[in-house]
Every structure is written in structure tokens, then in C-alpha cells.
Amino acid sequence: MKLKLISPSYPEQSMFRHTAKELKAFWFVRLSLASVAALTPAHWDIDLIDENVESVDFDDPVDLVGITVMTPYANRAYDICREYQKRGVPCVLGGPHVTFLPEEGMKHATVVVGEAEGAWERLCADFEKTGQIDRLYRADRVVNMADIPVPRRDLFKSECYMTTHCVQTTRGCPFDCNYCSVTTFFGRGFRERPVEHVVREIEAMNTKFVAFVDDNIIANPTYAKKLFKALIPLNIKWGSQGSLHLARDPELLDLAQKSGCVAMFIGIESLSQANLKGAHKNFNKANRYEEELKIIHDHGIMINGSFIFGMDHDDEGVFERTVRFAERNHIETATFHILTPFPGTKLFHELEQAGRIIDYDWSHYNGGHVVYRPQLISAETLLNGYYWAYHEFYRLRNIFAGLKHVHPLFIPRRLKLNLGYRNAVKRLPKGSITPLGKAINRLYADISTREDVPLIPVPPDPEKPRIHLRDMLRVVPRLNENCSILVLDLEGILDTKTVSQLQKRISYALQHLTLPIALNFERISHFAPTALGKLAMFQPHADRIFFQNVALELQEYLPRWA
Known part of the structure; x- marks a missing residue:
């Protein structure tokens, strides 16, 4: 009995297909088919073909073909099935893709669902006995890891890989x-x-x-x-x-x-x-x-x-x-x-x-x-x-x-x-x-504070816990859900130093972006009243800058336009 096990790959013209030199540099073998080979009766003649390193000879005489199917190779696996079916050779598909989509797989060949152990042995026994196989096999038990045989690494062309x-x-x-x-x-x-x-x-x-x-x-x-x-x-x-x-x-x-x-x-x-x-x-x-x-x-x-x-x-x-x-x-x-x-x-x-x-x-x-x-x-x-x-x-x-x-x-x-x-x-x-991507990254910052400035605490909202940043202001830019507003999430302390650096980032955003800008004060823990007044410099841009989640303690000191 001759069995051919095939691991499909991308077409040769695909930019995702690795060259022989690349395979030798960083590619190691997948054990799935070598493990299936170890479950196969010892007297069967087995070839293992990895399309990454060699092509399939469809005219080479064979009794049964097994193909492992990962999702990106599913189309190629089905093509291989069609070629062998033209020659009257039955095919078996296994692996994650056909395990999750067995009905799709069974349109093309017999499918083994889940782990091979327990199912593959039954399939081989059926084929030896009658020359026929069912359309679907699945393991009838959870595999005992102590019973797993050693994979048939001898079937790999070891010289083609980083390691086998x-x-x-x-x-x-x-x-x-x-x-x-x-x-x-x-x-x-x-x-x-x-x-x-x-x-x-x-x-x-x-x-x-x-x-x-x-x-x-x-x-x-x-x-x-x-x-x-x-x-x-x-x-x-x-x-x-x-x-x-x-x-x-x-x-x-x-x-x-x-x-x-x-x-x-x-x-x-x-x-x-x-x-x-x-x-x-x-x-x-x-x-x-x-x-x-x-x-x-x-x-x-x-x-x-x-x-x-x-x-x-x-x-x-x-x-x-x-x-x-x-x-x-x-x-x-x-x-x-x-x-x-x-x-x-x-x-x-x-x-x-x-x-x-x-x-x-x-x-x-x-x-x-x-x-x-x-x-x-x-x-x-x-x-x-x-x-x-x-x-x-x-x-x-x-x-x-x-x-x-x-x-x-x-x-x-x-x-x-x-x-x-x-x-x-x-x-x-x-x-x-994109320019937007570059601008967003320029806005990220952890800005250290001046420790000698008296600060007013902002009581936390018990339903919205925050990280306590005791010596900095963290600025995290993000887009809102419909990508129409650039939100600057502010967390930590607003004093003269951190607000000065925040001003520079807001100015940069105004210069390089056309989006409206929302300053989100939800996670501000302390502030210096005089520092907030500096934001008044953006009043000429009041149509593009607005405030979100402003605590009562902050409202008295922020510019009135917002």
C-alpha cells in the first residue's frame, strides 16, 4: 500500500512563498504529517511531500493521498484533491481548516476532524480491508499524550530546512x-x-x-x-x-x-x-x-x-x-x-x-x-x-x-x-x-511635573478607576469611533510645566491635522489653577478645540469658550 502525505504551499509566483535559501535560514518542519505517518501501518510505503521544498508528481502511482489543510492553503489542497480524483486516487483532508469547516472539506474528499490519533488508524484499517473509506472520521476519545508515537522525521528532506x-x-x-x-x-x-x-x-x-x-x-x-x-x-x-x-x-x-x-x-x-x-x-x-x-x-x-x-x-x-x-x-x-x-x-x-x-x-x-x-x-x-x-x-x-x-x-x-x-x-x-499616523505619534507623551507647585486634587469617580500618576501628565491620542475627532486622553497632573508641553502638542495637531480636537480630562488627578489658564491661547481655534469630562473642580479655571 502506497500513501502520499502532502503539505500544500503558496503558488510559486506568490510573494509569500519562501525561497530555498530562506527555508534554510529560518524554516523548521511541521510535525503534523510526520505524526500521521507514525500512526500508519508499518508495512505501508509512505512519501511525505512539503510543497515548500518540492513539487507534487501527480503521475507517481499511489493508492491513497493525505493532505493537511491550514486555512491559507485550503484552495491549493482542494486543487490537489481534484488532480488526484482525475486519476481515481482517493484523498483525505485533515487539519484545522477542515475540522472547523468539515462540510466544505467533504465536498472535495474524506475529512478527518480534530486530532488524527484514533481516527487515522480506523481509516487505514477500513482502506486495507475494503479499499473504501467513509466520508468523515473523528477521534472517539481524547488523546492520551503518553500514547503518541514519535513522528517520522526521517521522511523530511532535512537538508532543506533550518532544522527538522x-x-x-x-x-x-x-x-x-x-x-x-x-x-x-x-x-x-x-x-x-x-x-x-x-x-x-x-x-x-x-x-x-x-x-x-x-x-x-x-x-x-x-x-x-x-x-x-x-x-x-x-x-x-x-x-x-x-x-x-x-x-x-x-x-x-x-x-x-x-x-x-x-x-x-x-x-x-x-x-x-x-x-x-x-x-x-x-x-x-x-x-x-x-x-x-x-x-x-x-x-x-x-x-x-x-x-x-x-x-x-x-x-x-x-x-x-x-x-x-x-x-x-x-x-x-x-x-x-x-x-x-x-x-x-x-x-x-x-x-x-x-x-x-x-x-x-x-x-x-x-x-x-x-x-x-x-x-x-x-x-x-x-x-x-x-x-x-x-x-x-x-x-x-x-x-x-x-x-x-x-x-x-x-x-x-x-x-x-x-x-x-x-x-x-x-x-x-x-x-x-500616513501623515495622520505620524502626527498621532508625535502627540504621545509622558511629561514630568514640577514637584514644588501646590496642586488641587480632583476627587476620583468611584465608577471610573484611574491609575495614579503622581509625577507626570500622560497624553494618549486616539480617534473616536467614527474617526471624526482626535481625542487627547489626559491622565495625571496638570501644572505649568505639563500644560506648557501639552500646548506644544496641541499646536502641532492644529498645524498638521484638520480634525477637531477633544481634550479629555476624565483621568486628571491634580491641577494647578494658573496652569489651566494657559489654554486660553487656543481661543482663536475655539471651533476646533473642545473639552470632555471636566470635573467641577476644573471648570472654574478653564477658558470659557469651551
């Missing part, structure tokens, strides 16, 4: 981010392999570097600590994906370092706490990012930061703010994504219910297209800003500046990695950022 030494230790994620399908696919639970199984698998590979392909390797800190302790004697280096909780647990971080962790993919996603809350990722704390990233860096761990553009609180300045943040915090590699509502996610349901999805071409669901209607920016601005962010971050100046913070032993590897990314980025359009 990939290991999975856990499945699932305890979090429930609305844009992510992991929880829907694996369930909210978190399952771990026995640590001794993981150690044996690594020892058998005889390698000095391992890529752990878990969705969040530290989601269960107790298990992660046990695993990291067991890795220490192996004297390997490793990378994986995890959350910023790593920086909040000193013991866990220390063990990660001692066990050989040198790289971590971390979903930072947004610099806006409002965005994080809306995405159900409120466990990320934007005001602690810089401190937490430094803690991880101080343990010799490089960071691949992931950022999403186009969330509902993103304005036109988000692209520049994000890139400057990544530069300022010495993030070694960055991946930028346009918010994408993948089928099976809560985001897909929310946007579809709101009528905001405008494109159902699955090949556009790769984080590089705008398939929905953004809230505060246009689709064109979002796409151009995404392109701009990639080109700006991977400038040679940034790449070489970042090497100053890398251990000398890792400089060649880091340089190869970033130049590989840069080579891929060159295929993208240059992109741009």
Missing part, C-alpha cells in the same frame, strides 16, 4: 484569545507528554538544538519546570513559543536558561491594553512589556516578537509605534500580522455576525491581507502600514544595531536568521504610513 529536530511536549493552551484556533481545535484543556518520553526522543535524535513546537510551552509552569530540569543534563540549546509569564516566574526563567533556552516566540500582539482586553488576552500587561522583555533578555534568551495590526483600537499611528517599540526593546526578530479571522475562532464569529468580513478567499487568510472591515483605519492604510512595518524593522541598520545585544557565539546564527527574513521582506511592496 522538532519536538512536541504539550497540546492545547489554557488561554482563549479570540483570534486563535488552538483552543477550539485542542479544547481548553492542556495536556502534557511524560517528561521521560520527551527526553528519550531528544536523546535518540543526537542533536544539539531542538525546536519545541508547543503553542505555549510554559502554560503549565509545574510541568515546564520538571521538563526544563530534565533537559539540563542533555546540554542542548532550544527554542519554543511561550507567553510573557516567563518573565514573572524567576524559578521558571532560571530553569529555562539553565536548560539551554536561547530563543522564545512571544505573542506581544498589541501595545494597547484595550486591544488586549478585546482579544481576551488581558494577561498581557502593556505597561509591563519593557520590564518583562528586559528580564528575558537578561537571561540570554532572544525574542521573536509577534504583533497584530488592525485590532479595533488601532489608529493610523500603530505601525510606527510598534516598530519603534520593537527597536527600543532590542527585539531580535519580529513577525507582523494583519488581524485575520480564521474559521473556528471567536473572532471569525464576531466579525461575521457584525457583517464585517468582506473576503472569503481562503488564500488571503495568511495575515498578509485585509479580509474584514477595520474599525478606525481603512483597509488600504492597514495593508500599507503592514508592508511598511516589515521593511522598516528589517533595515540593515536595525539588523546590525541589534547584534550589539547578542552573545558573540550567536552572532552568525542571528545574522543569517535576520538576513533571511530581510530577503523575504524584499518581495513585499514598500508600503507607507
Whole structure:
């Protein structure tokens, strides 16, 4: 019995398709099909084709074809099915896309829903016995992680990848981010392999570097600590994906370092706490990012930061703010994504219910297209800003500046990695950022106060708690819901110094923007009466400046026009 397992890719002319050089620089294998191969009867002859590295020979004789389907490759997977069906060869589709849209998948082939373990073995038995397979298979039990076989890595063309030494230790994620399908696919639970199984698998590979392909390797800190302790004697280096909780647990971080962790993919996603809350990722704390990233860096761990553009609180300045943040915090590699509502996610349901999805071409669901209607920016601005962010971050100046913070032993590897990314980025359009975006970013400020000035307190509203900024005024610009007004949220203290700096920012906005400007005083905690009088200089612009949420204590001292 001959089985061909296929991982589809983008068409060769696609700007998102990686070259052989790029694959060697930063691409590692996906284990899904190698795991399916390990579940297949031992006497079957198996070929594993990754279209990233080789094309499919449709005329090569084969009895059964299995195809893994992620959403951006769904159209290609269906095309492959049609080619084999012309030749009378049955096909099987599996993976997240057809798990969430099985009816769509069954229009083209047999579908395996969910995890392969338990379902694939039954399918193979049916095919061996009768030469026929049902239209739908699904596992009849939750997979016991102790029973998972070692993936058939021998089927990969190892010379074509950065590494094939990939290991999975856990499945699932305890979090429930609305844009992510992991929880829907694996369930909210978190399952771990026995640590001794993981150690044996690594020892058998005889390698000095391992890529752990878990969705969040530290989601269960107790298990992660046990695993990291067991890795220490192996004297390997490793990378994986995890959350910023790593920086909040000193013991866990220390063990990660001692066990050989040198790289971590971390979903930072947004610099806006409002965005994080809306995405159900409120466990990320934007005001602690810089401190937490430094803690991880101080343990010799490089960071691949992931950022999403186009969330509902993103304005036109988000692209520049994000890139400057990544530069300022010495993030070694960055991946930028346009918010994408993948089928099976809560985001897909929310946007579809709101009528905001405008494109159902699955090949556009790769984080590089705008398939929905953004809230505060246009689709064109979002796409151009995404392109701009990639080109700006991977400038040679940034790449070489970042090497100053890398251990000398890792400089060649880091340089190869970033130049590989840069080579891929060159295929993208240059992109741009808007004058409005630049102006918004000029308005952001944390302005220190003068401590010797007597201040009047503003009693807080018990229904609207505020952060107590005792020695500064924070200015945060944003657009209102219909993008017709620029709002400056003021938080902290208004004294002569902070108001003087605020005046400069208001003058800049008046000069460079045509939008009306609203000063929002909701989070002002203290003020100096004489300082508020300085705002009278804007009376000639009374048709463009107005005040919001002014406490009674402030009203007596503000200019009367507003």
C-alpha cells in the first residue's frame, strides 16, 4: 500500500512563498504529517511531500493521498484533491481548516476532524480491508499524550530546512484569545507528554538544538519546570513559543536558561491594553512589556516578537509605534500580522455576525491581507502600514544595531536568521504610513511635573478607576469611533510645566491635522489653577478645540469658550 502525505504551499509566483535559501535560514518542519505517518501501518510505503521544498508528481502511482489543510492553503489542497480524483486516487483532508469547516472539506474528499490519533488508524484499517473509506472520521476519545508515537522525521528532506529536530511536549493552551484556533481545535484543556518520553526522543535524535513546537510551552509552569530540569543534563540549546509569564516566574526563567533556552516566540500582539482586553488576552500587561522583555533578555534568551495590526483600537499611528517599540526593546526578530479571522475562532464569529468580513478567499487568510472591515483605519492604510512595518524593522541598520545585544557565539546564527527574513521582506511592496499616523505619534507623551507647585486634587469617580500618576501628565491620542475627532486622553497632573508641553502638542495637531480636537480630562488627578489658564491661547481655534469630562473642580479655571 502506497500513501502520499502532502503539505500544500503558496503558488510559486506568490510573494509569500519562501525561497530555498530562506527555508534554510529560518524554516523548521511541521510535525503534523510526520505524526500521521507514525500512526500508519508499518508495512505501508509512505512519501511525505512539503510543497515548500518540492513539487507534487501527480503521475507517481499511489493508492491513497493525505493532505493537511491550514486555512491559507485550503484552495491549493482542494486543487490537489481534484488532480488526484482525475486519476481515481482517493484523498483525505485533515487539519484545522477542515475540522472547523468539515462540510466544505467533504465536498472535495474524506475529512478527518480534530486530532488524527484514533481516527487515522480506523481509516487505514477500513482502506486495507475494503479499499473504501467513509466520508468523515473523528477521534472517539481524547488523546492520551503518553500514547503518541514519535513522528517520522526521517521522511523530511532535512537538508532543506533550518532544522527538522522538532519536538512536541504539550497540546492545547489554557488561554482563549479570540483570534486563535488552538483552543477550539485542542479544547481548553492542556495536556502534557511524560517528561521521560520527551527526553528519550531528544536523546535518540543526537542533536544539539531542538525546536519545541508547543503553542505555549510554559502554560503549565509545574510541568515546564520538571521538563526544563530534565533537559539540563542533555546540554542542548532550544527554542519554543511561550507567553510573557516567563518573565514573572524567576524559578521558571532560571530553569529555562539553565536548560539551554536561547530563543522564545512571544505573542506581544498589541501595545494597547484595550486591544488586549478585546482579544481576551488581558494577561498581557502593556505597561509591563519593557520590564518583562528586559528580564528575558537578561537571561540570554532572544525574542521573536509577534504583533497584530488592525485590532479595533488601532489608529493610523500603530505601525510606527510598534516598530519603534520593537527597536527600543532590542527585539531580535519580529513577525507582523494583519488581524485575520480564521474559521473556528471567536473572532471569525464576531466579525461575521457584525457583517464585517468582506473576503472569503481562503488564500488571503495568511495575515498578509485585509479580509474584514477595520474599525478606525481603512483597509488600504492597514495593508500599507503592514508592508511598511516589515521593511522598516528589517533595515540593515536595525539588523546590525541589534547584534550589539547578542552573545558573540550567536552572532552568525542571528545574522543569517535576520538576513533571511530581510530577503523575504524584499518581495513585499514598500508600503507607507500616513501623515495622520505620524502626527498621532508625535502627540504621545509622558511629561514630568514640577514637584514644588501646590496642586488641587480632583476627587476620583468611584465608577471610573484611574491609575495614579503622581509625577507626570500622560497624553494618549486616539480617534473616536467614527474617526471624526482626535481625542487627547489626559491622565495625571496638570501644572505649568505639563500644560506648557501639552500646548506644544496641541499646536502641532492644529498645524498638521484638520480634525477637531477633544481634550479629555476624565483621568486628571491634580491641577494647578494658573496652569489651566494657559489654554486660553487656543481661543482663536475655539471651533476646533473642545473639552470632555471636566470635573467641577476644573471648570472654574478653564477658558470659557469651551
